[in-house]
Amino acid sequence: MLYAYDDNGKLSSLYQLSKQRIEQLRKEKTYFCPTCKESLQIRSGRLHTAHFAHFPSSNCERKHQGESEYHESGKWLLYQWLTHQGYDVELEFFLKETNQRPDLFFTVGDKRIAIEFQCSTIPPEIIEKRTKSLNEAGIFPLWIIGKNQYRQKGKHQLLHTTFHRSLMYYFHSNFCMYYLDVKAQTIIIADHIQGSSTTLCYANPRFYSLKSVTFPQLFTSVPYPSFSYLNIWEKSMYHLRTTYHRRVGSEELQWRQYLYLKGKHFSLIPSVCFLPVPSQSIYHVKAYMWQTRFILDHFMEKPIGDVINNEQKVRCKTINQYQANPIQEYILMLGKLGFVKKTGEGEWVKLKEIQFPTHIDQALEEDKRVMFFLRRQTNVVL
Template identity: 30%
Template sequence: MLQAKMKNGQLITLIHLSKKEVEEIKSRGEEFYCPECSQPVLVKSGIKVISHFAHFAEKNCSLAENGEGAYHESGKIQLYNWLKKQRYEVQLEAFIPSIVQRPDILLTLYDKKIAIEYQCAQVPIEIIQNRNRGYLNAGIIPIWILGANKFIRISQNRFKLTPFLTQFLHQFSSSYPLLLLYFCPITSQFVKIQNIILTGSGQAFGSLSVKKLYHSAFPSLFSVDNYHEALTYRYWKREKEAFRQNVRGKLYGEELAWHKWLYERGTHYEYLPSSIHLPVKDQYRMKLPPWNWQSRLLMDILHPLSKGHVFSIHKAKYSLKKYYSPSVHFPLIHSHGEPILQYLHLLERLGYLTSISDTHFRKQMIFPFYTNVEEAVKGDRRLLEVLESKI
């Protein structure tokens, strides 16, 4: 931690002191206390160490439990100084009594309070959700910046996105794209990812940009970059090819259950219609990957219908009800879309369905299955080209 209480109750912040002043404090043997649990803490400093306070031994204290090391402390200080330089009103590790929480940085902007959390360690998802609920209940806007140690890039526009990282997706209005922010204290660079589409395999596509800390202003983190929807379908061509052609290893859990489910219906993933496993913006709300829930919807509800038959959106949603994640699990996202409805609209764009009201669709065409993987791969490409042409 960067702050501690002195005997008189005042807070002292070591980063505001020179190395010489910190060494003088250490030599005087002054006593300091944790602002959270009031237990004694000691001063730690050195040539390669950022001056900070630490508990004498492992304590049951949120500040001790959330300690993330020099990487985290360095990033937090850099972000704090960066905001100070822009003349923002900021506090480091400010305590908020009403919710008993202490964000890394508390920013006051006009009449708004913004809690900026710099997260570098893996913690239980429930901790993140509870902290967000606390901030929002207190009327404070939470903004999370992830440590770049959590950023794993797979290709130019593809990166790892685990269920833990999904908790940090931001969306500030219904027209704003999904956003993730990372910061590296070693290179002093931000990584900003927008227009994020989850693939369902612990990965996602998005538009990535890298910016130097002191070449960026705070509002620029939230500016919307130019993006064309056609890029999504171009990225997805590779995703579909991998889905059809990659050799599966040993199957477990939901994936094993899905393969058994396909077998019981007399088919295999290589032969599924190209209209299964399409990109939807709000895939984060589904507990199953897109190939799984879309195949269930198509094969259980849509495929058995005769041409011209009408069905309700409610029926489609109800069939997948247990695979939805509640929107309260994603409090950083302002407007929660409906992935099932988004999928039905893609099928409408492809000519399989027609919307006849706000609540009902009519089936227009059958969904063809394949007999070999070569034809399936060609069909996937053609379908994505059609989607791209109809934007």
């Protein structure tokens, strides 16, 4: 481990100390485990980062956890960052009400906060379970993802798997995630996230040196970025129509089969079956797949003037308990395009039909018209 309590009760680290200073501390100080309070030994050498270690006879739970150096370095970096701001921070403090040891625990006013620095991919079920326990105990959980899980595909496109979707927040009307670059000592806030596919998203990543940002600033609002998701979204629509992929996942194969049984082809879906909605970033199904099903199952079967009900109860929840409803957002988009009109609380009436294109040129022309309309809707956050 990279940190321990010295014989004066101060939490200390050997991280980045000189060899001479480490040898001096080995003679002068006694160190104790933050978890079990047993005495520790100092280990250092040419091939290993200096660290504290339990003696062979120890039965401490930390001895068998096998934390990576990257993870421990990140925790220590966050600990120093917060303590320098005046917060009374506990490392791996045991919370009786949740039976958990979050990486860091502290209070801001009357608000209790637990930080988890997550460097490895874990199942969403575990994230949900830990988060739920903390929320029920009245503790705000802040999950910060290791930079080793950050993959940038171009300036505004990021890796976005089920793991990432499980660690998203919703503040100031936009979706965001937090990363820590241990080596660069930088916090990355990826915000204004817009879902693209099941593996990629569009985002506005902001980089802050830990020396230049405070904890409250992680949650402040920033202006909407100047770049447009619609340009990239339009390219995705074109790619869907003009490029055939023989090898696709089982979910997409089922969707293609579903269209085939309806007498339709996936390259000729209406443009309004591929619209960007805000909460697509936390929905695990591709936009064009669920939107096509909604149009065929809940829209086209209705006569003009009939009520369009939100019969699909899709709910997507963020870490901080924001409940999103992509279906409702989609119906709102259809309303802006003139296909439905709101008549009551959660009730929409069909105004006109949605037609499937009969050939690819017609589909591409329709895509251009829809994109032109969306770009004019300055009040729509995309």
